[in-house]
Amino acid sequence: MIVLKTRRELDLMREACRISANALKEAGKAVEPGVSTKEIDDVVRNYIRKQGASPSFLGYGGFPASACISVNNVVIHGIPSKKQILKSGDIVSVDVGAFIGGFHGDNAYTYACGDISKEARALLDATKESLYEGIKQAKAGNRIGDIGNAVQSYAEARSYSVVRDFVGHGVGAKLHEDPSVPNYGTPGRGVRLMPGMTIAIEPMITAGGYAVKVLDDDWTTVTADGSLAAHFEHTIAITPDGPVIMTIPD
Numbered sequence: 001m002i003v004l005k006t007r008r009e010l011d012l013m014r015e016a017c018r019i020s021a022n023a024l025k026e027a028g029k030a031v032e033p034g035v036s037t038k039e040i041d042d043v044v045r046n047y048i049r050k051q052g053a054s055p056s057f058l059g060y061g062g063f064p065a066s067a068c069i070s071v072n073n074v075v076i077h078g079i080p081s082k083k084q085i086l087k088s089g090d091i092v093s094v095d096v097g098a099f100i101g102g103f104h105g106d107n108a109y110t111y112a113c114g115d116i117s118k119e120a121r122a123l124l125d126a127t128k129e130s131l132y133e134g135i136k137q138a139k140a141g142n143r144i145g146d147i148g149n150a151v152q153s154y155a156e157a158r159s160y161s162v163v164r165d166f167v168g169h170g171v172g173a174k175l176h177e178d179p180s181v182p183n184y185g186t187p188g189r190g191v192r193l194m195p196g197m198t199i200a201i202e203p204m205i206t207a208g209g210y211a212v213k214v215l216d217d218d219w220t221t222v223t224a225d226g227s228l229a230a231h232f233e234h235t236i237a238i239t240p241d242g243p244v245i246m247t248i249p250d
């Protein structure tokens with residue numbers, strides 16, 4: 001069931017999104033060589049709690065941390081660890097959600113740690129841009145397939161692959177709501193977008209093939225071929241005036 005939000009609900013949700021975006025930005029500032037992914041998770045959790053919010057991911061489906069931190073060939077759902085020390089050249093995807101006022105915000109960004117290769121930089125740039133291509137299509141009257149097609153076309157034109165096994169989603173009072181928002185699709189197909197819908201668009205793009213596998217911890221999702229992967233995400237509201245990005249930091 002797709003839940004449409006009233007203007008009042010969108011205002012509440014904006015606060016959850018603002019805190020999520022600030023937490024993600026704080027995480028980005030902490031990404032540097034020599035830092036453990038656990039330390040970044042601590043930054044996220046402490047920031048969110050200081051705002052009186054709670055980390056959406058902590059305990060969600062049993063997830064043991066406040067942020068998913070996914071390095072290099074890890075696509076999503078990396079579990080922060082004090083044993084994982086970042087080094088120069090790593091690309092570090094951080095996915096963060098915050099819950100306050102009855103609503104969640106959800107966003108992700110892939111940060112460069114120190115000096116990264118030209119290939120890694122190009123992947124980050126293309127993944128980020130594919131997100132914005134998707135967002136442009138997130139307008140009332142369009143369909144879910146228009147978003148996915150925009151992301152896919154942009155990424156595949158640059159010889160990247162779009163992960164199929166994980167997709168974006170509605171977000172609101174629940175972290176994951178209907179509809180699913182794939183990063184691939186056919187224009188004009190799928191659920192019609194309506195004002196009041198709030199969705200997380202989150203391209204997961206790889207430098208190799210699109211196949212992924214989940215490791216034995218049941219979370220860590222890696223590219224099957226070991227290639228680099230990037231992940232960017234915003235929570236978006238569909239409004240009569242077009243798409244509004246909700247996850248904007250201060």
Ligand code: MG
Binds near residue numbers: 200
């Ligand atoms: Mg999400």
